[in-house]
Amino acid sequence: xxxxxxxxxxxxxxxxxxxxxxxxxxxxxxxxxxxxxxxxxxxxxxxxxxxxxxxxxxxxxxxxxxxxxxxxxxxxxxxxxxxxxxxxxxxxxxxxxxxxxxxxxxxxxxxxxxxxxxxxxxxxxxxxxxxxxxxxxxxxxxxxxxxxxxxxxxxxxxxxxxxxxxxxxxxxxxxxxxxxxxxxxxxxxxxxxxxxxxxxxxxxxxxxxxxxxxxxxxxxxxxxxxxxxxxxxxxxxxxxxxxxxxxxxxxxxxxxxxxxxxxxxxxxxxxxxxxxxxxxxxxxxxxxxxxxxxxxxxxxxxxxxxxxxxxxxxxxxxxxxxxxxxxxxxxxxxxxxxxxxxxxxxxxxxxxxxxxxxxxxxxxxxxxxxxxxxxxxxxxxxxxxxxxxxxxxxxxxxxxxxxxxxxxxxxxxxxxxxxxxxxxxxxxxxxxxxxxxxxxxxxxxxxxxxxxxxxxxxxxxxxxxxxxxxxxxxxxxxxxx
Amino acid sequence: xxxxxxxxxxxxxxxxxxxxxxxxxxxxxxxxxxxxxxxxxxxxxxxxxxxxxxxxxxxxxxxxxxxxxxxxxxxxxxxxxxxxxxxxxxxxxxxxxxxxxxxxxxxxxxxxxxxxxxxxxxxxxxxxxxxxxxxxxxxxxxxxx
Numbered sequence: 001x002x003x004x005x006x007x008x009x010x011x012x013x014x015x016x017x018x019x020x021x022x023x024x025x026x027x028x029x030x031x032x033x034x035x036x037x038x039x040x041x042x043x044x045x046x047x048x049x050x051x052x053x054x055x056x057x058x059x060x061x062x063x064x065x066x067x068x069x070x071x072x073x074x075x076x077x078x079x080x081x082x083x084x085x086x087x088x089x090x091x092x093x094x095x096x097x098x099x100x101x102x103x104x105x106x107x108x109x110x111x112x113x114x115x116x117x118x119x120x121x122x123x124x125x126x127x128x129x130x131x132x133x134x135x136x137x138x139x140x141x142x143x144x145x146x147x148x149x150x151x152x153x154x155x156x157x158x159x160x161x162x163x164x165x166x167x168x169x170x171x172x173x174x175x176x177x178x179x180x181x182x183x184x185x186x187x188x189x190x191x192x193x194x195x196x197x198x199x200x201x202x203x204x205x206x207x208x209x210x211x212x213x214x215x216x217x218x219x220x221x222x223x224x225x226x227x228x229x230x231x232x233x234x235x236x237x238x239x240x241x242x243x244x245x246x247x248x249x250x251x252x253x254x255x256x257x258x259x260x261x262x263x264x265x266x267x268x269x270x271x272x273x274x275x276x277x278x279x280x281x282x283x284x285x286x287x288x289x290x291x292x293x294x295x296x297x298x299x300x301x302x303x304x305x306x307x308x309x310x311x312x313x314x315x316x317x318x319x320x321x322x323x324x325x326x327x328x329x330x331x332x333x334x335x336x337x338x339x340x341x342x343x344x345x346x347x348x349x350x351x352x353x354x355x356x357x358x359x360x361x362x363x364x365x366x367x368x369x370x371x372x373x374x375x376x377x378x379x380x381x382x383x384x385x386x387x388x389x390x391x392x393x394x395x396x397x398x399x400x401x402x403x404x405x406x407x408x409x410x411x412x413x414x415x416x417x418x419x420x421x422x423x424x425x426x427x428x429x430x431x432x433x434x435x436x437x438x439x440x441x442x443x444x445x446x447x448x449x450x451x452x453x454x455x456x457x458x459x460x461x462x463x464x465x466x467x468x469x470x471x472x473x474x475x476x477x478x479x480x481x
Numbered sequence: 482x483x484x485x486x487x488x489x490x491x492x493x494x495x496x497x498x499x500x501x502x503x504x505x506x507x508x509x510x511x512x513x514x515x516x517x518x519x520x521x522x523x524x525x526x527x528x529x530x531x532x533x534x535x536x537x538x539x540x541x542x543x544x545x546x547x548x549x550x551x552x553x554x555x556x557x558x559x560x561x562x563x564x565x566x567x568x569x570x571x572x573x574x575x576x577x578x579x580x581x582x583x584x585x586x587x588x589x590x591x592x593x594x595x596x597x598x599x600x601x602x603x604x605x606x607x608x609x610x611x612x613x614x615x616x617x618x619x620x621x622x623x624x625x626x
Binding site: 390392393394395396397398399401404405406408426427428429431439476 | 503530539540541542543545571573574603606619621623625626
């Protein structure tokens, strides 16, 4: 418990932002992609990843390899196979909806489609008869029509009742969100108290309403009015809102919608909570897991050197950093992420000593510096000058005993070298790199690089780093050994 | 004085040759050679393996360490009066020995030599300078395996 409290208290404000940001990204990812195939595959991949981690921890080498391969390939497969789906999700939303808000419904509900279709047909004086069954079975009451089994849409309903359509006569039966039958024959009401302007369509509507608990909507071809028949009664509907209410009441949508809405909200809240808990868990396991020590050799970067000066010698080019952090973080450290920088802006010509402080070292978040070696670095600086130096060949190897090298000329004989003043003051010759004697012929020409040692030396821009050696050998006059 | 200097001084011999030499210098720095001072003119400076009847044998710039020694031979003509010169031997840029040699009128040849040790392998040079320290010539050579 104390450890948990310590962990909570040790959280920095950056850590809170870190967790919040990643949690929100995960949550938005769920909101944007839920219901898509890509999301389902992604869930599968996540489960596989957990499986692989378990396999690794249990030492199942081949299993972990195989699963790792599948997961690695899976990432590419998701992007390639579901690229259109991903693009659709992202393109269908504006930038605001990607970062905020719930998914917008692009398809109207069944009731909205029915209401809009009925009102549209009423406006056009297009006769229609729509049956929305209740709980009772209609099989015994109606004369079966033509099976349709089409997904409901406004265009579909309008085309069914279009006067030139062969199936426009009779009733269309809508079950759920699809059209089950068209051109169905309903029983006619025998009541004689109906107004004379109600025709066969209205009698059929009332007839079915008398026999069952179905809701029947009739649109008058002559007057364009809308009548709802239910429970042996005919009701003239003049308002769109009223029509919608009757339909919702009949289909029990209001309660269903409310339940769905609550369920939907609970799902979103659950997803949000899961995102926070998951990311917090991952964050703690990564950044506050069991402490691990590691020692890394990091090169020292010398900065802000006066351009007129040159580093002649350094006591150390690398420092050994002793780092502490969670095992995962330590394992994931790339040496490029760590830098040891020494500021030479206040250095002077000659030997300088720099203490490596914590400020000189940049570390990835979550990594703590426990120690470093050496704590002090000596840097020898010098002013750059040019000096012309004669070139000398640095022969190595051995000539055959009976040969003697009679001539060896170098071109150019002198080169201009740039380097530290104190260094060049001591130098009176620049040597070539080692030139082997073993392969020399009677005479010939070879090229050799200058040995610019120390590395801070360089040739002036108009001097070449290569020299040409022309040589000649001859047989020894006599043995003098 | 360290052992190396002592050894070189012991090895330095100053014989006088009263005839000019026809062999050209093997110096790598011709611009520094044949510089006349007020009293002497250097006419020949050469590194050689040996001297035979006062003539440099096998002038070269490569000396196998198995041959044990290298000789720096110099010849002056004229020499207006008795004077001194120096043969200063450098292994890389470190002075190994500075040998004082006497010249006599009217012309004079002289030499110094060095005996090799295993650690002497590498590039060498001999600076020939007059009594005022003016460099008359620089001879460059290598001691190899």
